[in-house]
Amino acid sequence: MTLLEIVNVEARYGDLNALFGVSLQISAGEVRSVIGANGAGKSTLLKVIAGTMPATQGSIKFNGHDIKGLSADKRVRAGISLVPEGRRIFPSLTVEENLKVGAYSKRKGHWDLNTIKALYPLLADRWDRIGFHCSGGELQMLSIGRALMANPEILLIDEASLGLAPVVVAQVYESLSQITSQGTAVLIVEQDMRQALKASTYSSVLLEGRVVLEGKSAELNENAIHKAYFGMGDR
Numbered sequence: 001m002t003l004l005e006i007v008n009v010e011a012r013y014g015d016l017n018a019l020f021g022v023s024l025q026i027s028a029g030e031v032r033s034v035i036g037a038n039g040a041g042k043s044t045l046l047k048v049i050a051g052t053m054p055a056t057q058g059s060i061k062f063n064g065h066d067i068k069g070l071s072a073d074k075r076v077r078a079g080i081s082l083v084p085e086g087r088r089i090f091p092s093l094t095v096e097e098n099l100k101v102g103a104y105s106k107r108k109g110h111w112d113l114n115t116i117k118a119l120y121p122l123l124a125d126r127w128d129r130i131g132f133h134c135s136g137g138e139l140q141m142l143s144i145g146r147a148l149m150a151n152p153e154i155l156l157i158d159e160a161s162l163g164l165a166p167v168v169v170a171q172v173y174e175s176l177s178q179i180t181s182q183g184t185a186v187l188i189v190e191q192d193m194r195q196a197l198k199a200s201t202y203s204s205v206l207l208e209g210r211v212v213l214e215g216k217s218a219e220l221n222e223n224a225i226h227k228a229y230f231g232m233g234d235r
């Protein structure tokens, strides 16, 4: 069943068009990836889905309903949670307090403080540490955990692996299968194409605001992806 469907979406910063006619679909419980270099429009795409930035054209449907006019807050309540780039948590609050903030939408579901502890044992060991003193990996897990506390139907993750040690990246990616096993879909946007392809069933390559290649992750040709990613193919 299609959970999220975006069709011909455009978005702009003033005179700069950052997305041109982007379309994609995500099914319930699926991991979907969008890969692209710096400035390709990945964060913009997630902001448009989460409602923190308006789409200037196109349609965004969630569970069959048009959500283009909904505020970001209402989209969280509808079941869309964003893990923003830069892991913006509250530095003066503890791990536990940060997680509790994520539950403000009061959506019911599998995720609560105990299930997040089980998902990320590292966080369980840092329960009373304030955000300011958390490592990059801890912050990423905390940021994902906080978004999960809203019990989303779809989790949007902006640059899951950026700046993290490979062992932490592996832990974060391993957690995705536990998240989808609860029925939550995950949309990851990444510069790290290898990780994203491995984790997802379907991928799109974004270049300068346009989808230039897409397909089943396992079937995409590595050479074609490289060309699309760096804009060396036919356009």
Ligand code: ATP
Residues within 6 Å of the ligand: 013, 016, 018, 036, 037, 038, 039, 040, 041, 042, 043, 044, 045, 085, 191
């Ligand atoms: P990164 O990995 O660097 O975050 P990205 O693929 O997420 O890259 P976006 O952040 O979505 O890319 O940026 C897409 C385009 O929009 C880029 O040309 C960028 O310079 C521009 N842009 C992004 N944010 C703003 C902003 N606040 N004001 C103006 N232009 C912006």
